[in-house]
Amino acid sequence: MPAKAQEKQKLIDKEGKRIDGRNPDELRPIKIEVGVLSNADGSAYIEQGKCKILAGVYGPRETHPKHLALPDRALLQCRYHMAPFSVEERKSPAPSRREIELSKVIREALEPAVFLEYYPRTSIDLFIEVLQADGGTRGAAITMASLALADAGIPMKDLVVACAAGKVEGKLVLDLSDAEDKLGEADLPVAYMPTIDAVTLLQMDGNLTLEEFEQTVNMALNGCKQIYKIQKEALKAKYVALKEVAEE
Numbered sequence: 001m002p003a004k005a006q007e008k009q010k011l012i013d014k015e016g017k018r019i020d021g022r023n024p025d026e027l028r029p030i031k032i033e034v035g036v037l038s039n040a041d042g043s044a045y046i047e048q049g050k051c052k053i054l055a056g057v058y059g060p061r062e063t064h065p066k067h068l069a070l071p072d073r074a075l076l077q078c079r080y081h082m083a084p085f086s087v088e089e090r091k092s093p094a095p096s097r098r099e100i101e102l103s104k105v106i107r108e109a110l111e112p113a114v115f116l117e118y119y120p121r122t123s124i125d126l127f128i129e130v131l132q133a134d135g136g137t138r139g140a141a142i143t144m145a146s147l148a149l150a151d152a153g154i155p156m157k158d159l160v161v162a163c164a165a166g167k168v169e170g171k172l173v174l175d176l177s178d179a180e181d182k183l184g185e186a187d188l189p190v191a192y193m194p195t196i197d198a199v200t201l202l203q204m205d206g207n208l209t210l211e212e213f214e215q216t217v218n219m220a221l222n223g224c225k226q227i228y229k230i231q232k233e234a235l236k237a238k239y240v241a242l243k244e245v246a247e248e
Contacts, residue, residue, distance in 0.1 A: 011180055012169045018180070020049070024173045027163075027223055028136075032144065032234035034151050042152025044234075046144040049177060050134035053141050055148040060122035074119035078107035080141060082130040102138055103128075109142050109162065109191040109201035115155040124154060135178035139164050142191050142201070143227055150235060158193035159231050160200055163223035165190075165216045167208060172216055174223045188213075190220040194228045 011019055018024070028049030037043035040056035063069040080103040084091050106128065114124070126148065128141045139162035146160040166176045168184035181187055186206030192199050199221075208216060 010169075011183060012171055012173075016171070018168070018173065018177075020177060024171055025219060025222075027175045027226055028177065030227060030230050032147065032230055034147050034234050034238040040148075040152075042148045042150070042154070044144045044147035044151060046140050048136060048140045048143075049175075050132060051130070051137055051140050052132040053128065053130050053137065053144055055126065055128045055141070055145045057124065057126050057145075057148045057152040057154070059124040059152070060119040060154070061125070063121065063123040068123070069121040072120055073116040074114075074121075075123040076107055076111055076114060076116060076126065077123055078103045078110070078126045078128065078145070080106055080128045080130070082133060082137075086130045086133045102141070105138065105201065105203070106142055106145060110145060110149065110160055112198065112200045113146065113156045113158055113160045113193055114149065115157070118155055124149070124152075133178070135176050135181040136164050136189075138162070139189050139191070143231060147231055147235060151238070158195040158198075159228065159235075160191050160193055161224045161228045161231055162189060162191040162201065163220050163227055164188060165220040165223065167206065167212065167216070172212065172219060174219050186212075186216070188216045188220060190217060190224060192221055192224040192228075194225055 031047040033045045036045045037056050042057040045054050060074050063075055068075055080099050082091055084093050126145055128145055130137050142160055142162035164176055165174050165188055166184050167186040168180045186208050188204045191201035
């Protein structure tokens with residue numbers, strides 16, 4: 001869509017519906033699968049709206065290069081990468097500054113959940129590939145990467161789930177799409193461990209009043225709790241399927 005046409009587009013109509021027909025507090029449709037890669041120790045796939053993201057986990061294994069090994073815990077390494085075909089205009093396959101930054105952000109959001117001290121002098125390598133981007137890839141990647149770690153059998157305090165809320169045309173909304181993210185007034189992603197009620201990531205881009213900030217955080221946390229149920233169901237579904245195969 002041309003930039004001028006996109007600027008004129010109303011993101012919220014007179015009835016309060018968003019451009020994709022959702023209510024302000026409604027998540028995009030979510031589909032999650034666990035154990036989708038046979039060559040990885042753990043893997044997961046997520047579709048959240050038009051976002052499609054795949055993750056593979058390898059390890060714990062020997063650290064390369066060896067000088068990066070930590071004597072008291074495992075080294076969690078994360079690579080977030082967007083495929084050249086994941087966006088409308090072909091993206092360079094080389095790592096961008098944003099991808100390097102999000103690799104760090106995702107790693108730091110996941111580290112508090114993992115018992116890294118169980119595996120000193122090893123590395124746990126996490127590879128995230130965005131196949132199709134449509135806003136909220138950071139949150140969807142964290143949600144799915146957490147499941148890939150669990151699928152690899154790595155001990156965790158809790159699954160980490162992430163969701164964003166923000167402000168669009170003066171209204172607070174949940175789980176922003178690409179157009180809402182780009183043209184809205186604020187975007188606030190949150191990563192959360194629901195069982196122990198701990199936030200592992202809180203970022204904000206844009207401007208909100210103190211009251212709006214508190215409401216937006218609570219909206220994002222409510223979104224996280226909804227996605228958390230889908231996470232657990234997806235993880236359970238894999239092992240129910242394995243049990244059924246074993247009993248045949």
